């Protein structure tokens with residue numbers, strides 16, 4: 271049997287006609303940037319997220335960069351004085367840190383909660399200095415970070431909060447959805463995310479209309495009105511093809527989320543009796559959208575080799591924490607600084623969790639994970 275990590279063709283099969291129809295409309299209109307499809311998707315995503323506003327952008331990465339720029343965490347070439355600092359988890363996709371660096375600020379890393387892999391809120395306050403401007407908690411693998419604590423600390427110290435919701439559109443905590451905790455949240459429509467586009471795309475959701483207006487200017491070179499520039503922005507625009515393709519998928523997102531949670535519960539039951547497997551820990555009040563189903567095992571690399579041999583797709587998210595990345599060597603961190611993140615990097619493995627998986631495929635993965643553990647022990 272073959273079980274890929276992700277099978278986008280299975281999803282497309284059910285959406286082929288509708289997708290081709292909207293793409294054809296755009297081709298006939300020859301209107302490719304912005305326009306009615308983008309506006310319609312923004313409205314739909316805001317409604318879905320329960321936020322007042324949504325601003326379409328070119329990617330989840332640009333969503334974070336534009337948010338930092340709009341919130342004033344941005345160093346122009348003429349700025350002197352101390353460098354702004356932004357606190358982020360060391361265990362996340364690179365973009366979370368890369369956008370801080372590109373905004374001219376210093377990424378200040380924090381370790382993670384060993385159960386959720388999200389930012390360790392207990393260490394947050396010790397990292398705050400007079401230069402700290404913002405915190406970017408990441409809702410990793412589709413589960414919300416501990417936002418009550420993040421928000422309380424941010425409020426106490428006057429910091430902005432940008433949620434990295436790239437893996438977590440629609441995830442909620444105590445009934446509150448991603449985008450309603452911080453000043454804003456960045457979402458990603460990269461094809462492998464739960465709501466994937468036909469290429470790159472992203473969105474910023476927020477309840478702050480003033481911020482939304484500034485983001486609309488910043489995504490288009492800070493221009494308002496045309497050819498008059500109040501701020502320096504960039505080309506962070508969402509194109510019509512992406513917006514149309516995503517609009518076709520959005521009505522199915524909750525159903526797909528249910529299917530992912532169902533798959534997760536099959537894995538949970540299947541692995542329940544195996545002591546060596548640490549299953550995903552979903553905290554009370556959290557509703558995960560399971561962008562990934564990540565287990566932690568003692569012999570991760572041997573298990574991974576076994577699964578690959580058995581035709582089962584799996585992946586390490588992420589093999590090297592950000593504080594140990596070569597490009598950040600100048601920040602002065604070293605191995606051992608964040609032991610929980612380093613442990614996760616060496617022991618975790620993501621298994622296939624996409625909605626269309628069959629019961630047979632899930633059972634096969636469960637059986638081979640167990641076999642692989644025995645083999646590698």
Ligand SMILES: *Cc1c(COP(=O)(O)O)cnc(C)c1O
Pocket residue numbers: 329330331332362363365366408434436437457458459460470471472
């Ligand atoms: C995917 C991802 C991003 C970046 O999104 P893109 O749309 O690929 O630019 C940022 N942060 C996290 C945590 C992600 O998983």
